[in-house]
Amino acid sequence: MASVLRQAARLASSRCLTQLSAASSTSRLGASSYNFSPSSRNASTSSTIKVQLDSNTGVAIMMFQNPPVNSMSLDFMTEFVIAWDKLELDKSCRGIILTSALPNVFSAGLDIMDMYGTTPEHRTAFWKALQELWLKVYGSGKIVVAAINGASPAGGCLMALSCDYRIMIDNPKYKIGINETKLGIVAPFWFKDCLENTVGYRMSEMSVQYGILYNSAEALKIGLVDQLVPEDKLISTATETMIKWFAIPDYARQISKAMVRKATMDKMLAGREADITNFVTFTNKDSIQKSLGMYMEMLKGRKAK
Numbered sequence: 124m125a126s127v128l129r130q131a132a133r134l135a136s137s138r139c140l141t142q143l144s145a146a147s148s149t150s151r152l153g154a155s156s157y158n159f160s161p162s163s164r165n166a167s168t169s170s171t172i173k174v175q176l177d178s179n180t181g182v183a184i185m186m187f188q189n190p191p192v193n194s195m196s197l198d199f200m201t202e203f204v205i206a207w208d209k210l211e212l213d214k215s216c217r218g219i220i221l222t223s224a225l226p227n228v229f230s231a232g233l234d235i236m237d238m239y240g241t242t243p244e245h246r247t248a249f250w251k252a253l254q255e256l257w258l259k260v261y262g263s264g265k266i267v268v269a270a271i272n273g274a275s276p277a278g279g280c281l282m283a284l285s286c287d288y289r290i291m292i293d294n295p296k297y298k299i300g301i302n303e304t305k306l307g308i309v310a311p312f313w314f315k316d317c318l319e320n321t322v323g324y325r326m327s328e329m330s331v332q333y334g335i336l337y338n339s340a341e342a343l344k345i346g347l348v349d350q351l352v353p354e355d356k357l358i359s360t361a362t363e364t365m366i367k368w369f370a371i372p373d374y375a376r377q378i379s380k381a382m383v384r385k386a387t388m389d390k391m392l393a394g395r396e397a398d399i400t401n402f403v404t405f406t407n408k409d410s411i412q413k414s415l416g417m418y419m420e421m422l423k424g425r426k427a428k
């Protein structure tokens with residue numbers, strides 16, 4: 124319990140005192156056109172991460188803008204963490220909405236080109252950056268809502284699973300899931316833990332083995348996402364949701380969040396070094412490199428057709 128309280132105290136240090144104006148935020152923050160309110164300011168310093176922070180409401184919208192598919196490259200994840208740290212320290216921010224600035228894709232997951240044909244040193248830095256990103260988002264004291272506006276496979280799904288609430292566009296063409304086995308690779312234990320914490324043991328057992336990508340309705344049915352909305356209501360619904368969460372006193376919510384997530388975080392932290400070694404050793408294998416190469420060819424070939 125003492126360590127939960129310590130963790131909560133750390134999380135609580137990031138909370139802000141902003142008073143909310145629910146009415147103004149929901150009417151002003153405009154859906155897919157990102158029609159930001161006058162009190163919203165651009166808080167971006169990066170080319171691939173766009174941040175708009177509304178200091179009246181305390182809601183920040185963090186948009187991924189890494190064309191063509193928001194793949195999570197080393198550079199992207201480094202920029203993500205820098206932008207994230209800035210928001211964590213900003214007392215006027217109480218909650219963060221994660222979404223994509225690109226059409227049709229939330230995130231295509233890890234950048235395969237960072238794993239394929241790269242040096243062990245590069246892959247070590249790459250995996251450390253992913254661990255860092257996950258620890259920040261999953262362990263955040265802020266309220267984090269995923270506004271999933273397109274495909275969200277593998278690492279993209281992990282990003283969504285790390286949030287407190289997931290809202291997805293109601294469109295069967297958008298798929299989400301932990302599909303690593305389909306690429307001939309294995310998702311690490313903490314991806315599986317996040318999935319299991321969300322959809323339960325049996326569903327994750329099926330899901331990680333088959334590498335299932337669920338369409339939006341299926342994702343809602345198994346609890347992988349919490350809500351489906353039409354495309355033009357995505358950001359307004361995410362903002363309204365955030366405002367409902369703001370009604371809960373931060374300190375109590377943060378202690379509760381830390382308590383629920385502690386075991387998963389501790390397990391990852393304890394296995395962190397071994398997890399890096401596993402990843403680098405695994406991706407050193409010729410057979411794995413071959414699988415990644417074939418998958419990239421398949422993606423490119425699909426496009427050519």
Ligand SMILES: CCCC/C=C\CC(=O)SCCNC(=O)CCNC(=O)[C@H](O)C(C)(C)COP(=O)(O)OP(=O)(O)OC[C@H]1O[C@@H](n2cnc3c(N)ncnc32)[C@H](O)[C@@H]1OP(=O)(O)O
Pocket residue numbers: 191192194227228230231232233234235236274276277278279302303306308309310311402405406419422423426
């Ligand atoms: C031991 C390892 C553990 C690893 C744990 C996690 C691993 C991962 O996250 S692996 C990544 C898994 N991701 C996927 O399987 C998604 C693959 N991509 C797609 O299915 C589609 O691209 C997507 C549905 C996201 C979007 O479809 P489209 O809009 O039709 O785009 P294209 O398919 O034409 O792609 C455009 C362009 O992007 C390249 N691409 C796509 N995904 C990735 C990726 N993850 N990494 C790197 N590059 C990617 C694709 O090849 C195209 O490139 P060009 O042909 O050069 O334009």
